[in-house]
Amino acid sequence: MGQKITIEPVTRVEGHGKVTIHLDNEGNVEQTRLHIVEFRGFERFVQGRPFWEMPVVVQRLCGICPVSHHLAAAKAVDMIVGAGMGNGLTPTGEKMRRLMHYGQIFQSHALHFFHLASPDLLFGIDANPAKRNIINVAFEHRDLAIQGVMMRKYGQEVIKATAGKKIHGTGAIPGGINKHLTEDEKEYLLNGDEYMDIEKMISWSRDAVEFFKDYHKKNKELIDAFAEFPSSHLSLVRKDGALDLYHGVLRAVDSEGRKILHDVDYQDYDKYIEEEVRNWSYMKFPYLKEFGRNKGWYSVGPLARMNTADFIDTPLAQKELEIFKNYNGGKPSNKSMHYHWARLIEILHSAEKIKELLNDKDLIEGELVTKGNKTFEGIGLIEAPRGTLFHHYKVDDNDLITMANLIVSTTNNNQPMNEAVNQVATKVMTGQREITEAMMNAVEVAIRAYDPCLSCATHALGQMPLEFEVYDFNNNCIDRKFKG
């Protein structure tokens, strides 16, 4: 008998999703799908709202990385107020936003690695699901749990100091920022108490990278061979090829490292990128037009950024990038589990950047806002924790939004996540008489590597925990398993 397996909800990811796997009567995997099951309709319902609301409205897409939406929208509306595209702000304006962004990357990556992903690494993919969670990490690996909790807190405090509030702040405004960093805030973040200490954050970030490298040595099969498949990689990079999470040009490389998108101006993103709609998911499937629907898909996020960037402009992270690139023979890594490695290198980079910025006097004084002549269209891109995020708005004479287009980070990873699901399901489920919880968790581990933010992805209206359903070849649902 064939069967259909459903994993729903996908857990320990941010948002709601569901996986279906169809097996034929010989137990071969016929079809796998990661469905995003919610839709919100932002593109339509922001129409008619004033453009200056966008940075605070659209961040409500996602409470996990609201700063990313806040800043991508701010960069788009900068253009509408005539403050240039990403490079026209005052030093204070740009640096405050960058500090906010590095705080965001730091907290989001810490959340993902420690709270969501580490249980799989610490306890094993096939561990008892009742124990495979952050609470058990807190009971059995208390020091690691404290590090995770306090690193996330540090990032959140950086956001609060720059945006006014840890979640859904209001710091960025069209053309700049609405506050300086105060001396007290600076002192608190540099050396506030036992944990509010940037040196400690840098040191813990280094420990986290070391932890992963050590784990990698002992678990080569899982980290290198699990969900490995050829993929192209896309991100913003600084004009000189450095990793830049706030601003840059669009670059893509293929699975062998050949450039396929040559550092282009992101104002032309819609010349290069198109999205396919498939009827079984609310999340669209972006691809590079030049290579078509089947071959043009690409990955984004930390791993893609390690693959596209030539170097990192902070010394400790650069050293780690060199180790990463050497390990992969100077070619892009197409190994899904290397996302975790890349994420930790970025945690270290963000901590270094935060330290650099906290010591910059432009944060304490200087003009906050740039003014210019109004335009009617704005496009803002940023490298969010999970990858390249696109915001595009048009406005009318009354400053009201007439068009909004959003391509969120996780949407860019739609096809790669589906590839990863297919690969892992085929590997662990083919010919098995009984589908176990551990097999289903293996599929989720592959999804988790991408740190999908299904919340964002559902800016159409959103929810994503995982459920598995098993269908026979007559399409009868014969088994329905939820994790746990």
Added chain:
Amino acid sequence: MSKPVVATTSLAGCFGCHMSFLDIDDRILELIELVEFNKSPINDIKKFTKKCDIGLIEGGCCNSENVHVLKDFREHCKILVSLGECAIMGGLPAMRNGIPISECLAEAYLNGPTVSMNEERILPNDPELPILTDKVYPCHEVVKIDYFLPGCPPSADLIWLTLVALITGDELQLPYEVVKFD
């Protein structure tokens, strides 16, 4: 005596309320000594395994799945708390309530600048996808809700003080700074 059991879910929300919950920071280490967690997106318990004392609901109801999950929470939890603006009044997603859902779908999948190649005019409609409700409903219009915590998101302190009050049975004392919402 066994620990009180807590379950959480995010319906049509953004996970911001769950993030604010995590913003209790190191108090989370204290909390796990006080309570046991059941169904929640932060662990791998996908279906209720027992009756719970407290259910925290983030987000309103925008589709059939949300309604199903919310009813399931009502059935399994003695106390249900609407956490944040979306659960309480639909929140930002309810901005679509004045607009026909077909227009929202058309804008996302047919009209945008990067979907011009969708010549077959495909819309997501697979049976695997939950059916969208005509509008976004606040939770208390679907089931009885016992307590409401306002804010977008409610502050970590508000969530913490409420949980402690529910666990201990002591009256909730809110300092002035915590009673401030946006």
